[in-house]
Amino acid sequence: MAETRSAQIRATVPVPIHLNGGDTVTARLHTFHGLSDPGEHIAISLGEDRLEPGRVPLVRLHSECLTGDVLGSARCDCGPQLHEAVRRIDATGGCVLYLRQEGRGIGLYNKLDAYLLQDAGFDTYAANEELQLAPDSRDYRAAAEMLRLLGLTRVRLLTNNPEKAAQLSRYGIEVVAVVPTGVFVTEDNRFYLETKARVTRHTLALGEALGQAAS
Numbered sequence: 001m002a003e004t005r006s007a008q009i010r011a012t013v014p015v016p017i018h019l020n021g022g023d024t025v026t027a028r029l030h031t032f033h034g035l036s037d038p039g040e041h042i043a044i045s046l047g048e049d050r051l052e053p054g055r056v057p058l059v060r061l062h063s064e065c066l067t068g069d070v071l072g073s074a075r076c077d078c079g080p081q082l083h084e085a086v087r088r089i090d091a092t093g094g095c096v097l098y099l100r101q102e103g104r105g106i107g108l109y110n111k112l113d114a115y116l117l118q119d120a121g122f123d124t125y126a127a128n129e130e131l132q133l134a135p136d137s138r139d140y141r142a143a144a145e146m147l148r149l150l151g152l153t154r155v156r157l158l159t160n161n162p163e164k165a166a167q168l169s170r171y172g173i174e175v176v177a178v179v180p181t182g183v184f185v186t187e188d189n190r191f192y193l194e195t196k197a198r199v200t201r202h203t204l205a206l207g208e209a210l211g212q213a214a215s
Contacts, residue, residue, distance in 0.1 A: 051093025
């Protein structure tokens, strides 16, 4: 599937990124114009000088999570996943697509409302439905368009979410391998992660991760 006719990279900006632990990596941030989704999505190119000839780049589709990525919320695993992705992709070459899909597409305020319902006993998907919202409304067409504009039509996808690989394939990106992320489980986010594994078949070795955390 071809990208939106007017889609283009509008700017590329070098940005040094400081990670937790004190490491700094060099990135190039790409902004876009004319994507099928009007959100201000960005692509973060990493480790470009370390991508070996013929090696398929490692790519992460990361949905924006202000509470986890910025505030360090323990209710999810988004912040640790983002930092892990930047480190791993910087080591081998590829990019993170930072997609403005807060709360699996329902927005920040609705996500916080869903948290209140979760505190009352709803799981993360049922809480969305109680708000008369889709359990997961994310669409990755714009992500596929961004990858094509960057010249990446074959990727190794860093994810535990099978839906991301399925959608990229439907939108014409060849996913040659799915590489699992780490499992960042704590007592605060355990039910959230168990629900993702049960409802949307995320590949999460929760028992093993909890055993390592306890040891």
